[in-house]
Amino acid sequence: MHANELSNNTTKIIDRLIEYGEITGPFVGESGSKPEQWDNFIEFKKNATEQELVLLIQHPHPVIKCYSFDLLVRKQNKNTFEILKSSLTDSSAVYTQYGCIGDKTQVNDYFIRSVLGFGPKNEYITDKQNKILDSLILFQPNIISEYKNSLLETIEPKKENYNRIRNIALNGNKFAVIGLAKYQxxxxxxxxxxxxxxxxxxxxxxxxxxxxxxxxxxxxxxxxxxxxxxxxxxxxxxxxxxxxxxxxxxxxxxxxxxxxxxxxxxxxxxxxxxxxxxxxxxxxxxxxxxxxxxxxxxxxxxxxxxxxxxxxxxx
Structure with missing residues (x-):
């Protein structure tokens, strides 16, 4: 990505988002005060074009990646699925703060939850694509993800998956052992x-x-x-x-x-x-x-x- 492909206004907002350094909701802390980051996000939402958001998926800062992807999901962007697939190996950390709850997650898990767990259902992620996504996450060895661990624990014990799950378990994944136990x-x-x-x-x-x-x-x-x-x-x-x-x-x-x-x-x-x-x-x-x-x-x-x-x- 090249900075000159972004408007000056978008660049200034990105700088403020990076300076704050976390993803937030509209209220944080025990008092429920509105953080500056929420105002930054609203400005980002108003000003960044869809083309800029697609470019910003390649930004080095995880906060910018995650906010950009969130907005692409909300906009029902037709490239959502391909963007998600290409980001599955991104295990860089991102910090979030919603109300009193602060957490650390990974970019790939944030993207997955953005599509599957938060906000409006994205019409470009079909049931077939969901199955493809789960298969990629489960069996692509270089993907490290909490969502992957959840899939391993809850997977149905289909005969054709046994050897692959066992190999993951043998490589030290404890969630895979839980899934493997279903084969008894x-x-x-x-x-x-x-x-x-x-x-x-x-x-x-x-x-x-x-x-x-x-x-x-x-x-x-x-x-x-x-x-x-x-x-x-x-x-x-x-x-x-x-x-x-x-x-x-x-x-x-x-x-x-x-x-x-x-x-x-x-x-x-x-x-x-x-x-x-x-x-x-x-x-x-x-x-x-x-x-x-x-x-x-x-x-x-x-x-x-x-x-x-x-x-x-x-x-």
Whole structure:
């Protein structure tokens, strides 16, 4: 891209967008004040031509790329899909601030959400193109993306995809192990069990998420060991691990799994009990089975507490 292809006015607005350095909504912070960047964006929207926006996709600053792509999506630009495809390997970081929530994402993930998750539906992205997009993101090895990880975790276990997903898992992608578990092949036992035995709880969590898809007896001792350690803890709780622990455990739907729930209610430390009860409740609401009848009643929640849980978890 060449700067002389942009109007002077657009160039000045770009300089202000870069100086602020983040993408924002119309309100930021606890007070909900309007940031200067929102005014800059509105000016950018009013002044930049569609031709300039297409050129600015090649701009070196991620904020300019993302704002330009957002506007092209809003304008229903016919080149949206090709622009998105050509940007899938762009993993450069971009910072966002919406209300009180600040975050860091990647340009490719921002582009994907701009098309699939935010704003008006772009009529140039057809269902067929969506499928092409998902396939490119999933199986092009040089694409690093949170959306790719989400696809790997939620992918349907089609026979023709097994080898490719397994290769991604073998290359260290933990989300691919979760997707791979849906095939329920004993050949993949080691990949899952390695995660369950990892020294870090944040990695064990992925193993438990895989077990939700493959609740085989070969993982039972690993589940029991994780469970015992967690109910004995009196602090430094890993809430995500506990949540995934019970959602994996209740997939077994057998007397042994019920015994572990009873063990929690009888032996969890006083400081841990609150969290274990809540995550047992979540697991049983999401994955009910008659073998667990009576467990929720044993937790002695009041009607007020149950209403709060249902509101918080939207279950």
């Amino acid at each position: 092949k004993i050949d993949d036992f080691k990949l899952i069990d390695t995660l369950l035995h990892h020294e870090y709880y944040s990695i064990q969590e992925f193993g438990l998420r895989a077990v939700k898809n493959y609740p085989d007896k070969v993982f039972w001792n690993s589940i029991k060991n994780i469970h015992l350690k967690q109910i004995k803890k009196s602090g430094s709780f890993n809430y995500r691990l506990i949540k995934e622990l019970y959602q994996a455990l209740v997939q077994y739907k057998n007397p042994e799994s019920r015994e572990l729930l009873d063990l929690t209610l009888n032996q969890a430390t006083k400081s841990a009990m609150k969290y274990h009860k809540e995550y047992i409740w979540v697991a049983l609401k999401k994955y009910p089975d008659k073998i667990y009848d009576g467990i929720i009643e044993k937790m002695n929640y009041s009607e007020y507490e149950l209403n709060n849980l249902e509101y918080e978890w939207d279950l």
